[in-house]
Amino acid sequence: MDSESQPTLAQDKYRTLYAPDNRQNPCLHFRTLDNSSSQPIIGPRISYSHATNSPLHLYYQNASGMNSNIDDYLLAFSDSHYDFIALTETWLDDRTLTSHLFGAEYEGFRCDRGPQNSQKKTGGGVLIAVRCSLKPRQIVDAAWNNLEQVWVSVQLSGRKLYICVVYFPPERTRDKQLIDTHIQSVLAIHDRVKRCDEIVVIGDFNLPNLYWAPKRSGFLYPDPDRSNYHACALNLLDGYNAAMLEQINNNVNENGRCLDLCFVSTRDIAPRLTFAPAPLVKTVSHHPALLLDFDEQNSLDYQEPVQQPRYDFKRTDYDGLLEALLIFDWANNLNPTDVDMAVDDFLSIVTGMIARFVPRKRVRPHKYLPWQSTELRRLKRIKNATFKRYSASGTLSLRNHYRSVNQEYKTLRRRCYANYRRKIERKLKTDPKQFWNFVNAQRKETGLPSVVELATEKADNSSDICRLFAAKFASVFVDESLTTTQISAAASKVALSSSSIASIDIDDRAILAAVTKLKNSNWSGPDGIPATLLKKCIPGLVTALTHLFRLSMSSGRFPLAWKQAYMFPVHKKVIVAILTTTEEYRHCVLHLNCSS
Template sequence: MSSMNSFEENNILFEFCERQLDLLEEDLQRLLNTPRLFTKREVAAYTRVLETLYMLGAVAASEHAETRDTEILTPFTATSRRSVSDNAISVLYQNVRGLRTKVDEFFVAVSDAQYDVIVLTDTWLNECFHSVQLFGDAYNVYRCDRNPHSTNKKRGGGVLIAVTNRLNSQISPVRISDIVEQLWVKIVGLYRTISLGVVYISSDCASNVISIDAHIESALRQSNSLQPNDMHVVFGDYNQPNLSWISCSNGYAFPDPNTSAFSGASSALVDGFALLGIRQMSTIVNNRNHTLDPVFVNDVAKDACTLSEAHEPIIEADLFHPPLLLTLCISLPTSYESCSVSNEFNFGHADFVGVNQSLLETDWSVLDDFGNVDLAADFFSDTLRQFFRHHVPTFGPRMNPPWSNARLRFLKRKRSAALKKYTYRRNPTTKQHFFQISNEYRAYNQFRYSEYVRRTQNDLKKKPKRFWSFVNEKRKQSGLPSNMFLEDLVSANTQTTCDLFAKHFASVFSPTVASDLQIDDAMRNIP
């Protein structure tokens, strides 16, 4: 008799754990529903047991999932904002119906988000709102705020695409029409590029064929700039509620001729994308059974993606615009990480007496023996670092986010376990359990952030440096911009940025090598 492989063993273990969890949960719920009164200690004990059961269920599900092919890709299992998957990225799309009054709420939610790309429409943003206020420094943010020339409305509108800084992204250099609120961003993979677009057409322009044609013309220019193997994805709120979409066997969605009411604008939209070879694939409807946020993709993207309603929106979802989750399978190149160590050593508690003694005891005359300034500089730097490691303490691990505490971290682990259980056991019970824990975690996370802001404001007199550091973090983004330009060249990652700097510096330095006589003459003229 042949022995079972690891998949069969884990499968049997997973099924056994499921049965036991169901039986134990039913028994405990039956006990809790008995008419007799329970003491506080008994209730707390039963609650801890139930929480443990949910945790065990999530562990069993994850162990089971490790031994089989991935069937469900979610932003919490397939990708991470802090650790992008090697073969998939997650894209969240949401119509947020304005962010001006939700800045803090949105920032707290994004600080814990696991999405690689966040696409938003109807942002209501303008130049008074900085992207760092919403996304911190974890994303490269590309925006197209309300254009007064594209609509008669002064408020509303606006679109943005935020891409995690672990991905190589850049604003598309292809010219697009400015009479429509739209933008395209390119994400560079190992063998192909993703052209990601988003558009918002206001209700007063939805019947304007000129606006639709301008958008289609922009999409055409983007398509013409792509290689045959590249992906093209366009999200948007077109305000076309009279279009009803039905799914077909080829994976695309087409307007239902029996229930759709075509206008000049809607016909131009459908026909225009069809001529480009870009088709709609979303059949996710809102509370009125309408699809207001279509997703247009080309054949390459359709074969490498999955689309579903997002488990959980960044902020409270609009009933007319359910949030969407698009998972794209793509091989990604090795990312270049910045290696800043400016905060590694805590010089505020350094042993400067020991550092000074080490400097005095070192024989620096060996620097003259190198004969090469680069080797001498390396020796000098390595010696100093060695002294620092012996006499200067390092900073300990900092809380991330800074308002975190033990209870918040516990609720986060509890929420992750509930999501895993809901992912692998989809039923009303696990769904209700996940949303209950998620709401508890979000409420406490928002409370901790509010307290953190309040303490920072109250410390203005005692610790003004901390207060102004917090303000500066909200007003400007640290580090280099996401895109840098030199003549007609564009840089979008660390490597190409270094190449552009090298090219610029090379253009202002002469390659001529000075003679010894010229060097001696120059040294005599130094005052």
């Protein structure tokens, strides 16, 4: 017979394990409540102080499909209040790039439905977006690939937070292998945590026959008199009990059932989980949006990178610069015999000229998105203030007020974004560069993850990330030493010529012809000389460049300074998730304009 029709054994077991104050655990602690009674505290005990800073917020919802609302989700992610956004039933596939969803504020981690985790081709899927300043790390294991779930970790002040978003399809809630694999992942994370760390597992479990009753601490236990347990549900709850996680969501849907569950590490008092004041994009039947508050804000020192002043070549005094270069005595200021020293002299002189005639500017990050109008910014300030008040009190009146302001804001935001896109489309003829920049931004994966791995080493700041990429790219080059015999054998296959490198003459006309082929650009390599400057000031530079190239040819040496270049890591292929290992990137090199 079906185990649901004979719940007696399971009910008796859960009366023992999950009834208030009777949960069996070898690590029990006690404290006095209301100076009159004792309450068991399940270990490992986690002490939390109520921080004076704003709490961290996790938004959760079953999205019931995102494909028809991609632009709406992009707009929602671009100015969301939340530090974490977890969604199930995303229905996404590899046709939707991660850059289509998350703005610059979030790193997104996805697990779309595929052959490895489902026999169905569509539906399902989960994702979690984490604010970039929290520097999230994804935790992956090939043994968990049959699950629609994502694990991430975040280092907070003095502790780590592990978050899992998971989706169990209705037809697989009795799949023992699926449940066992999920519990194995939970226990694997539990084995690595310290006593002060915390685990959160949230998702759509599709267990409508479980009913929950509250403990005095605010945590919930399955009500044995109302719930029906099948074997897999029993194994699932056993696994969470072994990992010392307890359920906290008792916000039922319109049918009085709770399909979305949230399990967190046991502590003195359950964290606050309420209805979100408004859905991120749309309301979904049977799945109300939820908001989980964490007591303590991340207090790690995070600062936006300070942008150093840089040259504004668009405002260059090219007339003054050209005049100074024309009257400069290059013959007596460039080394006549050593090409390396001559190039160093040239770069030093040109750099000094740039400092005189090119103004500097400090580049500040854009405070507002390009489609945000003045009225939209005003509404956003009101919305943010209302959300803070609601987060602190949770009253129904503030929730209704927030919904009203949020709806007005979303309507205006959608209209502003539509006007911005129409404006970009109209510029196809007048400003095609801006149009294609917008298009490319929509279809390319841009930027780097906040954490990069190489073998067993991890880096989470700019200098260390650059060091790991440098080590990776250097490893693919082979410094091969050839013998004289090998060189002779290779040379014998090359046709003989009466010319030699030293006999090649480079004159002013060759330099002028090469410079005219450079693409106009104000971007420069490590030498700091952009192509636009070379093209506009070539009459004053041609003498010096001719000397440098002739010296290089006659000596048979390529200047060391011109071997420097900027190298950019580029994704090897189009992806739908954030890549975090250097193995998944290839390098792209930006050479110097002078040596090109």
